[in-house]
Amino acid sequence: MxxxxxxxxxxxxxxxxxxxxxxxxxxxxxxxxxxxxxxxxxxxxxxxxxxxxxxxxxxxxxxxxxxxxxxxxxxxxxxxxxxxxxxxxxxxxxxxxxxxxxxxxxxxxxxxxxxxxxxxxxxxxxxxxxxxxxxxxxxxxxxxVDIHPAARMGKGILIDHGTSVVIGETAVVGDDVSMLHEVTLGGTGKESGDRHPKVGHGVLIGAGAKVLGNVKIGDCSKIASGSVVLHEVPPHATVAGVPAKIVGRPSAEEPALQMDQQLDKDFGM
Structure with a gap:
């Protein structure tokens, strides 16, 4: 036809x-x-x-x-x-x-x-x-999916599956970011003002990860599934755990584009 x-x-x-x-x-x-x-x-x-x-x-x-x-x-x-x-x-x-x-x-x-x-x-x-x-x-x-209308989201964003994603009022998400279900970009309590994460470009945020507070997530970094991030993440770093710690470096130049959530490559294993 x-x-x-x-x-x-x-x-x-x-x-x-x-x-x-x-x-x-x-x-x-x-x-x-x-x-x-x-x-x-x-x-x-x-x-x-x-x-x-x-x-x-x-x-x-x-x-x-x-x-x-x-x-x-x-x-x-x-x-x-x-x-x-x-x-x-x-x-x-x-x-x-x-x-x-x-x-x-x-x-x-x-x-x-x-x-x-x-x-x-x-x-x-x-x-x-x-x-x-x-x-x-x-x-x-x-x-x-709960995204505050004041949050700032870049272009080329992938919210995979979407269920239970929460993004707070003062959050900023750069271009070409990928995140999976149950990701939270939230605050740490009752504080007012600028209180939510600032996510750089090319970042991959795994399922169930929680990034809390006005913390900077560096460009092309990778947050493992289930992690709780409370402090700044440098560019091109992989973090994992509760609370999250640096465990290596992403094997891909822009993790968000590759969607590889395995950690063994980042450890060099």
Missing amino acids: NIPIKAGSDSVWQRLHQEVVGMMESEAMLASYLYQTVLNHDSLEASLSFLLAAKLATPYLLAMSLRDVIAQAFAADPGIGEAIRRDLSAVLERDPAAQGLAQPFLHYKGFHALESYRVAHWLWNNNRKPMAFFLQNRISEVFA
Whole structure:
């Protein structure tokens, strides 16, 4: 079946569109769903705004109204569109379970939560805090990911699986970071002000790791699964344990891109 791509497409959108056509041809029962979410739209942003609004809508804020809010954010800040494309590409490049772009775009809640956060962050920065908090709450309820709308997240982020990820208000996450489920970037108590971690680019944070307090996580470092990080981590270091200590150096130049969570290589074993 030859379904033309509407004007204004880009390489990511074109590939996604083509993959969805193939999905529809192989599973006719999904045809209506795939038309509504992807094939009926003329851009990645239009498709994603429809998809996220349908997932996040409530009886109090219907999908059509919520879609208008999401579309407004996308139109006002072209940087969100760039981030969406880099985030989606990051899933394909780093997650071996991702068989193309359509699968994570349609079904991966880590990706959905991250792009929904980007809308909430735009609302926060434009002094629409009640709506930003509403979205944060809905993202947590629907996707089990809790990212404060004031947190600052870079581009090319992978939140793999997503369940129980928590990122606090003053957290900063650099570009090309990968984190798995149950990661917390949190505070250490009731302190106010700048109280959450600052994560550099290319960092890999393993499942269940907790990074607490206003601590700096150096570029291209690696935090082992289940670790509790309470102090600064130097660039290109591997830390593990409770509390976490330096145990070696990542074997990869940018651990987030390789997703290798084994420690034996870092120990030189």
